[in-house]
Amino acid sequence: MRREGSALAGAGTVMMKELGDNLSSSRMRMLELLVFLTGAGAVFATIGEVRDAVGEDPFVFLRIFTTAKGETLPSFAAFLGFLIPIVAIALGFDSVNSEFNGKTMSRILAQPIYRDALLFGKFMAGLTTLAVMLSALWIFVIGLAILMLGLPPGAEEVMRSFAFLIAAVAYGGAWLALAMLFSVRFRSAATAALASLAVWLLFAFFWNMLVTVVTPILAPVDPYNPLSVLHTVEVGQALSRLSPNTLFAETTLAFLNPGTRSLGLVLTSQMQGAISGPLPFSESVALVWPQVTGLLATVIALFTVAYVMFQRQEVRA
Amino acid sequence: MSQPVIRTQALTKAYGSRLAVDKLDLTIEPGEVFGLLGPNGAGKTTTILMLLGLTEPTSGEAIVAGFDPLRQPLEVKRRVGYMPDQVGFYDNLTGVENLRYTAKLCGFSSKEANERIANALTRVRLTEAGQRAVAGYSRGMRQRLAIAEILMKGASIAILDEPTGGLDPQSTREFLELIRSLKKDGMTILLSSHMLELVQSVCDRVALFNQGKIGLMGRVEDLLRSVLGGSHIIRIEASGAGLEEALEHVPGVTRVTREGAVLRIEATGDIRADIARAVVGADGDLTMMDAGHASLEDVYTRFFEGIPNAA
Numbered sequence: 001m002r003r004e005g006s007a008l009a010g011a012g013t014v015m016m017k018e019l020g021d022n023l024s025s026s027r028m029r030m031l032e033l034l035v036f037l038t039g040a041g042a043v044f045a046t047i048g049e050v051r052d053a054v055g056e057d058p059f060v061f062l063r064i065f066t067t068a069k070g071e072t073l074p075s076f077a078a079f080l081g082f083l084i085p086i087v088a089i090a091l092g093f094d095s096v097n098s099e100f101n102g103k104t105m106s107r108i109l110a111q112p113i114y115r116d117a118l119l120f121g122k123f124m125a126g127l128t129t130l131a132v133m134l135s136a137l138w139i140f141v142i143g144l145a146i147l148m149l150g151l152p153p154g155a156e157e158v159m160r161s162f163a164f165l166i167a168a169v170a171y172g173g174a175w176l177a178l179a180m181l182f183s184v185r186f187r188s189a190a191t192a193a194l195a196s197l198a199v200w201l202l203f204a205f206f207w208n209m210l211v212t213v214v215t216p217i218l219a220p221v222d223p224y225n226p227l228s229v230l231h232t233v234e235v236g237q238a239l240s241r242l243s244p245n246t247l248f249a250e251t252t253l254a255f256l257n258p259g260t261r262s263l264g265l266v267l268t269s270q271m272q273g274a275i276s277g278p279l280p281f282s283e284s285v286a287l288v289w290p291q292v293t294g295l296l297a298t299v300i301a302l303f304t305v306a307y308v309m310f311q312r313q314e315v316r317a
Numbered sequence: 318m319s320q321p322v323i324r325t326q327a328l329t330k331a332y333g334s335r336l337a338v339d340k341l342d343l344t345i346e347p348g349e350v351f352g353l354l355g356p357n358g359a360g361k362t363t364t365i366l367m368l369l370g371l372t373e374p375t376s377g378e379a380i381v382a383g384f385d386p387l388r389q390p391l392e393v394k395r396r397v398g399y400m401p402d403q404v405g406f407y408d409n410l411t412g413v414e415n416l417r418y419t420a421k422l423c424g425f426s427s428k429e430a431n432e433r434i435a436n437a438l439t440r441v442r443l444t445e446a447g448q449r450a451v452a453g454y455s456r457g458m459r460q461r462l463a464i465a466e467i468l469m470k471g472a473s474i475a476i477l478d479e480p481t482g483g484l485d486p487q488s489t490r491e492f493l494e495l496i497r498s499l500k501k502d503g504m505t506i507l508l509s510s511h512m513l514e515l516v517q518s519v520c521d522r523v524a525l526f527n528q529g530k531i532g533l534m535g536r537v538e539d540l541l542r543s544v545l546g547g548s549h550i551i552r553i554e555a556s557g558a559g560l561e562e563a564l565e566h567v568p569g570v571t572r573v574t575r576e577g578a579v580l581r582i583e584a585t586g587d588i589r590a591d592i593a594r595a596v597v598g599a600d601g602d603l604t605m606m607d608a609g610h611a612s613l614e615d616v617y618t619r620f621f622e623g624i625p626n627a628a
Binding site for chain 2: 003008010013014021047102103107108109113114314316
């Protein structure tokens, strides 16, 4: 049965309203502060080591993002891997259920808009908030690095770090979509927040442990068949890549470390005759294309599930 | 003008095997105030949501303001103002900001929106409060803001779901005045309620709903006559054995029921003297007697008697 009128009428209005709410909420202020302090902290902590590498590495600028300070302080990119999901969850966990709990849902849906516009507008507002925040952070870190290193970034460094920024937004989008899915599913905002955080914990801390446990069961190593080792490693990697965190980490690696030639297993025989040196940007993009696509697919899949669930939901509270 | 504003034909909504609304036929004429009455869970809200296109009917069809809410929901929603049961606004925004958001969703330009909002707020006497955050509004103010929203939209039909739920008597009275003034503007109003006095005082016609079906529909006076037979209700407080039986034999009495210590007698006329005699004749002690006209509440009680409450 066809409905008349645009499904997205009003989406812009919803988006602007939600964007205003997002940007002015004290919840976001706190998270922004946290993220900026982290960014500044990571740059200050690593700048010494990065400065030592000036002249050795043609992509010294990118090291700002990837250098970890010994065992204790993870790199800026790794920090973002932790923090982006938190920010995205904070943006999404109460987006739909708050309308029900505030009794505003039926009143808003009685206006001449479709439900599609409401969900889409909210998602776009969340994504825009993430993009604005990460872009600001990106410019902040680059500016800080220019000041402290006294070097401008090269064109390729800018390109690579920009690609990293895009990947970070996509990664955040996946968590935002997950949080919104839970906000559609659970009427209680607390439940939705806890469920989102549980998934985040699973992928951030337990997924690799799980993979280590499950892989030998799924693909046991046959001591008489050396190739079975290869199989086991591949299965483990495939499992690990189900996690958006792994996808983001690999994307980061390929974009920010031009020396990365492969994200999988490389046999010594394959390396024979290879000329060591950084890959061109286009080759790095080709290398992580599956990971980036995987992230985008996660965003779309989660949003679709949330969308279908929301369309089928009864409006009455 | 003779075209009905809202018409439903065999409108049905099933949740699983339970029928929330069962083959509903309803016709509402322009400018009418129509009351949907019934206990909680009778299907009033479901009917309203189907009229707005917010819930898909299982079968049957509805036409609202000349449009099908299922296929042309935007056209319907442009013409219908809806005040949900327990209406909510964004607490962090002011009344004006809340209305401005709705105005934008309706597609009004900023200039037009500001004009409409100012007029609507004056009408519901919220001009000053409109500048404050909704978080500090009382329940009555929120309801009035919801009416302002309907006015601002320029809706020709207002659907009010339990409009006076949780209001104090003073706010209720003010609210009724507001509804009457909307009617004067020629707005068609559909309201659902279980506040029977309210409905009796403002509605032109009512429908009594139970378990998804309309049991009775018509003008209030007609219902009183057809359901109760007589229109006099006499309440007495008296003690004594066998009183009820004695009273039932008094000529003119159609029915005697006990409500706690009080006996409620339905009669065709004012037969208080006969009743007093009957009580005394049965050796009872009459301590209180009170007569009044039958109200919608009596119709309602009678109609829903013996029907287990669905909610």
